[in-house]
Amino acid sequence: MAVKTAFICSNCGYESGKWYGRCPDCSSWNTLQEVIVQKISKNANIIDLGTSAAPLRISEVKTSNFRRISTGFLEFDRVLGGRDESCGIVPGSVILLSGDPGVGKSTLILEVALNIAGSSWRLAGRNLKNQEPKPKRQVLYITGEESENQIKLRAERIGKNKDMENLFIFSTGDIDLAIASCEKIAPDIVIVDSIQTMSSQSFPGFAGSLPQVRHATSRLVSYAKKKGTPIFIVGHVTKEGVVAGPMLLSHMVDCVLYFEGENLTGTRILRAFKNRFGDTSEVGIFNMEENGFSEVDTSKFFMDQGNLKVPGSCLTVLMEGARPIIVEIQGLVVPSNLSFPRRVSNGFSSSRLELLLAVIQKHLKLPFERIDVFLNVVGGLRITETAADLAVCMACISSFKNKPLGSIIAVGEVGLLGEIKDVLNLKLRLKEAKKLGFKRIISNENYKFLNDIIRAI
Template sequence: MSKIHSQYVCQECGRISARQLGRCPTCGAWDSMIEEVVAEPAAGGKKGTPASTVVSKVQNLNEVESGGEERWPLNMREFARVLGGGMVPGSIVLLGGDPGIGKSTLMLQVAAELAQDSRVLYASGEESARQIKMRAQRLGSEGEPFPPHLYLVTETNLDAILAHVEQVKPALLIVDSIQTVYLEGLSSSAGSVSQVRECASRLRELAKSSGMAIFLIGHVTKEGVIAGPRVLEHIVDTVLQLEGDRFQSYRLLRSMKNRFGPTSEVGVFEMREQGMAEVSNPSEAFLAERMVDAPGSAIAVTMEGTRPILVELQGLTSPTSFGNPRRTPNGLDFNRLMLVAAVLTRRVGVNLSNQDIFLNVVGGLTIEEPAADLAAAAAIASSQRDQPVRADLVLIGEVGLSGELRWVSHMEIRLREAAKLGFKAAVIPRRLRASLDLPDGFEIMEARSLSQAIKIALVS
């Protein structure tokens, strides 16, 4: 007979405790410890695996066959870019994002493309087949039939889904979402740590044994990270994050982990009535509504994976009505804004002690790298002094606490992108290398300090 006992599992980080705890000691979440019933084998049962059942084979590294992974090409180039060049058979991919950001829409578009030639099974635990068909009608061209090999099933029982997979034999399986799927053999409810972990493990075994590509759609927490145990991200081969402001039309598909390609790669989409449309030149799209010669506007060149993107940073200073002035960034880290404001005040002489500062990255983007420090500082100084930044100028560089400018990576790639979009000059830190390979007519202005760079950038 099996022994049955209870344990308490944190639904945020997966920590297991023998007793109920109000606050998880590992992640600090409150009221996240949920009771789960566990059955252990009875004493005297066989443990381990007999040596006679081992079927794996030891190989010398020189004997292992080498070669690139076979990939399925996709017409949706932005999606293929993030995956590393295409979809890999036998891979399992996790796609996360905020509610309503467009996860199901994007996956239905991918499914419709592959279903022209291969069988695709879309298993939904959140929407009915009628709702999915209504979305497909909105995404497709009016009057055209649906792809011939696209199959739908509304099911949350994983065993039933696997039975449908055995019947349909699809090349691609989409599970929407992994938090709604459950196994009957586990006593916990769908979405719990044990259910998510075991369901993902079963699906991974299916992908590796059959060569089927599997996409899992996952929920995210209020902090923006994928819900469920952290081990879920270790089970899958690739983790994709769909980001963006719900009030903005642009979406960024970011690769957080990829065993078959580069990480931190980014694809840009625009949410339209007909679905996700690719943005082949995001820099041009983000700068389309820019107001030239407006105080408080500066252009930064940020790297998203291997792609340079030009974005507009808007700064606004206003006399404060309170004792403590506000610092409000949108799309930039709060601590970076505090650092830039402190250096401007102490090293450049821009008095911000009685000014509220608002800094916005246009287009709903989020910039994490310090290469945008110089552009942020120029936008704030331009607003405070009411002097515009040169319209044909980009600013690239990291700001140090001593007021110095520091070199950033991929400088040539950034400058070439700026020249391609019609910009004529750039302010960068003093070069450590002898020369840069740039187009003719592009002016490089070097500055050693932030004070010198702002004098160059502002139009007097």
């Protein structure tokens, strides 16, 4: 009997009986992959959420007051969402954690597993005085990429002095066996690393193909909703930086997290691109160390008070989510012997730096056309907002004039006419600066043009 095949787009999931160089649905090139088609039950991809037999009025729907589960990381809990001090994992939720290879996804999620399984848990929140310790939670870590021995070695390295008795490791790439192990152990938290390694022999395609990823995710989502068990799914990303697999994968889960960071620094940032139970503007900041991840004290990590007496240093206040962070901008200006002076930037847009230097040259009459400029953002942070424009200009001018600025906070967007523009959440930024003891603050409220600032300082 001849084997029946179909061609499926790896970008949008479009299915066709013949190959196309360009997908008719999403117009992507060379994305159609051949898979073997088998006879599949009609309900194979239907997610069973324990639905009712008939429609109900919303007033008749019974709800329960759930309590979020803390991951053991304040930064992680903040990204997952919640109110005030009650933040963390929502029971029955499915969370997709993605990121570039080597950024530390598996290490972070293993630390979360150790935190949850290694201590007597309490309800999520920081007011623990009136709470009695509950029985320890059981965590099932399902891996299709590493063996049990490899996971244990890594757990012993990052989980020193932690009780691992309630952490179960299961190395398999079969989603059917994974679900069966969940039914047998009935864990409180399930972790799957990664979804691209899960497959089912009763379903067409190889591990990581669109049908297999879609089927494995639907099985996990069904289990989470029926049992009320939170599930973390680790996912790979493509070279474009998006989650590998169909876009349906992001739609099926409750929360999509992205873990990012520079290769040359230990700073890692956790962002939420989708969150049904919280705000997507929140971020978590971590520092990768030899024994795992540590949470960052944002009031000190991105600046060095000793550099404020050196020319070329200026502070600014950035917004990462709903949280203001004081960051140090360093500028170095030296004479150039090149026909085209160099503009080297780390953590700041090179094209934006060129624009700001042109504004300085035009309105302040400084000869930056014969000068090399080097710019660095302390701590490995990447700046994407324009509120740091003024600090960048001040750092470069300070280095050019060889005059330290001292404890100055500069917040504002610089326009092409040399004017200082207002930025979002300015009052919140200024409040954070004053709380940390900074009194000299330059912004749109007290200066309107760059010329006015230079005369004043």
